[in-house]
Amino acid sequence: MARYELVKRSVALITLTNPPVNALSSAVRHAIAKSMEHALNDPKVTAVVIYGENGRFCGGADIREFAGPLRGPPLVPLLDAIEAGEKPVVAAIEGVALGGGFELALVCHYRIAHFKARLGLPEVTLGILPAAGGTQRLPRLIGIPAALELITTGRHISAQEALKLGIVDQVTEQNACEVAVEFALRAVAKPLSSRRVSTLTTPCPPDLDALLEAVTMQVKKKARGAMAPLACVQAVRAAATMPYSKGIKRESELMATLFNSGQARALQYCFFAQRTAGKWTLPSGAQWNNSKPREIRRAAVIGLGTMGRGIVVSLARVGISVIAVESEKKLLETGKQMVIGMLERDAKRQGVSASLNLLKFTLSLQDLKDVDIVIEAVFEDMALKKHVFQELSKVCRPATLLCSNTSGLDVDALAGVTDRPHLVVGMHFFSPAHVMKLLEVVCGPRSSSETIATAMSLGKRMGKVSVAVGNCPGFVGNRMLKPYLDQATFLLEEGATPEQIDKALEDFGFAMGVFRMSDLAGLDVGWRVRKESGLTGPDIDPKNPPRRRQGHRYCPIPDMVCEQGRFGQKTGRGWYMYDSPGGTNAKSDPLIQNLLEMYRSRYGIQPRNISDQEIIERCLFALANEGFRILEDGIAARPEDIDVIYLFGYGFPRHRGGPMFYASMVGLERVLERLEHYHQAHPDVPHLEPSPLLKKLVACGSPPVQNWREHIKTMHSHL
Numbered sequence: 001m002a003r004y005e006l007v008k009r010s011v012a013l014i015t016l017t018n019p020p021v022n023a024l025s026s027a028v029r030h031a032i033a034k035s036m037e038h039a040l041n042d043p044k045v046t047a048v049v050i051y052g053e054n055g056r057f058c059g060g061a062d063i064r065e066f067a068g069p070l071r072g073p074p075l076v077p078l079l080d081a082i083e084a085g086e087k088p089v090v091a092a093i094e095g096v097a098l099g100g101g102f103e104l105a106l107v108c109h110y111r112i113a114h115f116k117a118r119l120g121l122p123e124v125t126l127g128i129l130p131a132a133g134g135t136q137r138l139p140r141l142i143g144i145p146a147a148l149e150l151i152t153t154g155r156h157i158s159a160q161e162a163l164k165l166g167i168v169d170q171v172t173e174q175n176a177c178e179v180a181v182e183f184a185l186r187a188v189a190k191p192l193s194s195r196r197v198s199t200l201t202t203p204c205p206p207d208l209d210a211l212l213e214a215v216t217m218q219v220k221k222k223a224r225g226a227m228a229p230l231a232c233v234q235a236v237r238a239a240a241t242m243p244y245s246k247g248i249k250r251e252s253e254l255m256a257t258l259f260n261s262g263q264a265r266a267l268q269y270c271f272f273a274q275r276t277a278g279k280w281t282l283p284s285g286a287q288w289n290n291s292k293p294r295e296i297r298r299a300a301v302i303g304l305g306t307m308g309r310g311i312v313v314s315l316a317r318v319g320i321s322v323i324a325v326e327s328e329k330k331l332l333e334t335g336k337q338m339v340i341g342m343l344e345r346d347a348k349r350q351g352v353s354a355s356l357n358l359l360k361f362t363l364s365l366q367d368l369k370d371v372d373i374v375i376e377a378v379f380e381d382m383a384l385k386k387h388v389f390q391e392l393s394k395v396c397r398p399a400t401l402l403c404s405n406t407s408g409l410d411v412d413a414l415a416g417v418t419d420r421p422h423l424v425v426g427m428h429f430f431s432p433a434h435v436m437k438l439l440e441v442v443c444g445p446r447s448s449s450e451t452i453a454t455a456m457s458l459g460k461r462m463g464k465v466s467v468a469v470g471n472c473p474g475f476v477g478n479r480m481l482k483p484y485l486d487q488a489t490f491l492l493e494e495g496a497t498p499e500q501i502d503k504a505l506e507d508f509g510f511a512m513g514v515f516r517m518s519d520l521a522g523l524d525v526g527w528r529v530r531k532e533s534g535l536t537g538p539d540i541d542p543k544n545p546p547r548r549r550q551g552h553r554y555c556p557i558p559d560m561v562c563e564q565g566r567f568g569q570k571t572g573r574g575w576y577m578y579d580s581p582g583g584t585n586a587k588s589d590p591l592i593q594n595l596l597e598m599y600r601s602r603y604g605i606q607p608r609n610i611s612d613q614e615i616i617e618r619c620l621f622a623l624a625n626e627g628f629r630i631l632e633d634g635i636a637a638r639p640e641d642i643d644v645i646y647l648f649g650y651g652f653p654r655h656r657g658g659p660m661f662y663a664s665m666v667g668l669e670r671v672l673e674r675l676e677h678y679h680q681a682h683p684d685v686p687h688l689e690p691s692p693l694l695k696k697l698v699a700c701g702s703p704p705v706q707n708w709r710e711h712i713k714t715m716h717s718h719l
C-alpha cells in the first residue's frame with residue numbers, strides 16, 4: 001500500500017500504491033506511518049519525498065471506509081507527526097491531491113506540483129469537512145478569504161492557481177517525483193520551523209466578523225439546507241480565532257456532527273451512484289466493459305433551436321467537428337450567430353481562441369453523407385421526426401449512428417422508419433444542453449450494444465453524466481415528472497397556492513419549486529402533450545372542464561392558464577408574473593389567485609389548510625412511487641440511475657440523495673403507509689397507489705437501496 005525506497009543514497013521515497021486513486025485506506029495509513037517512522041529513524045535518510053503511483057498523488061480518504069468503524073491509524077496524529085518530524089518532507093504531486101490527500105501535502109514541508117495536477121478539499125461535497133487539519137492549516141497558509149472559498153465550495157484548483165495562492169512551492173512540467181527528490185536534497189540544510197503550517201499565525205483581515213457573516217449568508221443561500229458548508233465556515237472561524245491545538249479540536253467536534261448525518265450518507269451515496277450509472281448492462285450480457293464504442297470525429301445536429309444549439313456547443317467544445325442543419329435560411333443564420341456567440345464567450349472565459357473552424361452550417365441534409373453520428377433536435381413532433389429519420393436513412397452512409405434528442409417519444413418507432421434500426425438510439429439532453437450535465441441514453445429494443453456504448457461514451461466525452469434508460473413514454477425523468485406535477489396541481493385545487501408549494505419544495509432543497517420550474521421550461525410543452533394524448537382539446541367545455549378524464553382525476557387548471565396565453569417566463573406570465581417576457585424575477589400574480597378562487601367556487605371545493613409535510617409527501621412519494629414502477633418495468637436498471645437522473649436533470653437536492661434514496665431514508669414502511677393513506681383519500685389517482693415493488697421491499701424488511709436490485713425481478717427488462 002506504500003513502497004519505501006532509498007534514492008540518491010539519502011532520500012526516503014514513500015510511494016502510495018493503492019489504485020486507482022491511492023486513497024488513504026487503513027492499510028495505506030498504516031504503511032505511511034511505518035515508512036515515516038523508518039525514514040525518521042534511519043540515520044542515512046536526510047529527507048523524505050511522498051509520491052503517488054500511476055501519476056496520482058492521492059484522492060483522499062477511502063470513502064468506502066466511512067460506512068464502517070474506523071480501523072487503522074487515525075489520520076490527524078499521523079499527519080501531525082509528519083509535520084513535526086525533523087527531516088524535510090516534500091510532497092511530489094501529480095494528478096490529484098484531494099481531501100485527505102491535499103491535507104497530507106499540507107503537512108509536508110514543501111510541495112512540488114506537476115503543471116497538470118489538480119488540488120482541492122472536496123469534503124463538503126461529501127457532507128463532511130476537511131477534518132485532518134485542512135480547515136486549520138489552509139487558512140494559516142493562504143488566508144481566510146481564499147481558504148473559505150476553497151473549503152466551502154470543494155472546488156478543485158489547477159497547479160498554477162495553487163502556486164499563485166501560495167499552496168505549492170513549485171510547478172514543474174517534468175516528472176514531479178524527480179524534481180521533488182532534487183528539491184529535498186537542497187532543503188536538507190534549511191530550517192524547518194517556518195515550514196510547519198500549523199505553527200503559522202492565520203493572517204486575519206481586519207473585518208473578520210463581517211467577512212464571516214457575509215460568507216455565512218452566502219453559503220446558507222447556496223446550500224439549500226445542506227449542513228456541511230456552514231460547518232466549514234465555523235471550522236475556518238476557529239482557525240482565525242484559536243491556536244491550532246484548540247482549532248483542531250473544534251474541527252473534530254464539527255466533523256463528529258456531520259460524519260454520521262443522513263446528509264453525509266446521502267452525499268456519499270451520490271458520489272458512488274454517479275459512478276455506478278456509467279456501468280450500464282443489457283439483458284444480452286453486453287455491458288459497459290465489454291462493448292467497444294465507436295470513435296466519433298464528425299457529428300451533425302439537426303435543428304438549431306435552444307436544444308440543438310446547446311448540443312452543437314457541447315460537441316465543438318470537445319473537439320468534434322459539427323455540421324449544423326436548419327430548414328430555413330433565417331433560422332440557420334440566427335442559430336449560427338447564437339452558437340458562435342456561445343463558443344466565443346466560452347473561449348474568452350478560458351483565455352483560448354474559439355474552435356469555430358470545427359463548425360459548418362447548412363440547409364442541406366445532403367451535406368451529412370460522411371458524418372459518424374447525427375443528433376436530431378427538431379420540434380417534438382413524431383411525424384416530423386419520422387420524416388427526418390427517413391431522409392437521414394437515405395442520405396447518410398450505412399454506418400452512421402442516428403440519434404434523437406426526443407424528450408419522451410418512442411425511439412423504436414423512429415428506428416422503424418430507418419434502414420438501420422440497430423444504429424438508432426435516443427440521446428435526451430436537458431435544457432440548456434451546453435450547461436446541464438444529464439444525458440439519458442434511451443435504448444430501443446433494437447439498439448445494438450455498440451450503439452449504446454458509443455452514445456454513453458460520447459456523453460462522457462462531452463462532460464455529461466450519461467444514464468442508460470429504456471424506451472417508454474417520457475423515459476425515466478419525464479415519466480416520473482407527471483405524478484409529481486399532478487400532485488402539485490391537485491394540491492392547488494384543494495387549497496394550496498403555487499407560492500406555498502414552491503416554498504415547501506425549495507425549503508426541502510430543490511433548486512426551484514415545481515411551478516417556477518414549469519414557468520422556466522414553458523407551460524405550452526405540457527399542454528401540447530396533453531392535447532396529443534387526448535386529455536384536452538376542442539371538445540372540452542371551456543366553461544366547465546371536467547375533473548375526471550380517461551377514468552382518472554384530472555386538474556384542468558394548467559390548461560386554463562395556457563388558454564390565457566400564459567406560457568411561463570417566455571411570455572412574461574405563467575404561474576407567476578415577470579417584469580417582461582424572458583424575465584426571471586418571479587412575482588405572485590393576483591390573477592392566478594383569482595383564477596384559483598373562482599375555480600374552487602365553481603366546483604364547490606372548500607379550500608383547506610395544507611401543511612408543508614403533506615406537500616412534500618404527496619409530491620415526493622408519488623415521484624418515488626413512479627420510480628419503483630420504472631424499476632419493475634425494467635426502464636431503469638437500478639435505483640442509483642433514477643437518483644442520478646433527478647440529481648443532474650431536475651435539481652433534486654444532492655444532500656437528500658435523489659428520490660429513491662430519500663424514500664429509503666424516510667423508511668420504505670413509512671412511505672408505503674403514507675401512500676396508502678393518500679390513495680385512500682384520493683382513490684381516483686392511480687399514481688398514489690403503492691407499487692408492488694415498494695410493497696415487496698417492505699415485506700423483505702426494507703433493504704438498503706444498494707440491495708434493491710436483488711429484489712427486482714424484471715419480467716421484460718427494457719435495458
Ligand SMILES: CCC/C=C/C(=O)SCCNC(=O)CCNC(=O)[C@H](O)C(C)(C)COP(=O)([O-])OP(=O)([O-])OC[C@H]1O[C@@H](n2cnc3c(N)ncnc32)[C@H](O)[C@@H]1OP(=O)([O-])[O-]
Nearest residue numbers: 020021023059060061062063064098099100122131132275
Ligand atoms: C478525517 C478524514 C478527512 C478526509 C476526508 C477525505 O479525504 S474525503 C475524500 C475526498 N476526496 C474526494 O472527494 C475525491 C473523490 N474522487 C474523485 O473526485 C475522482 O475519483 C478523481 C478526481 C480522484 C478521479 O476521477 P476519475 O474520473 O479519474 O475516476 P473515478 O471518479 O471514476 O474514480 C475511479 C474509481 O475510484 C473510486 N474512488 C475515487 N476516489 C475515491 C476515494 N476517495 N475513496 C474511495 N474510492 C474512490 C471511484 O469510486 C471509482 O471506483 P469504481 O467505480 O471504479 O469502482
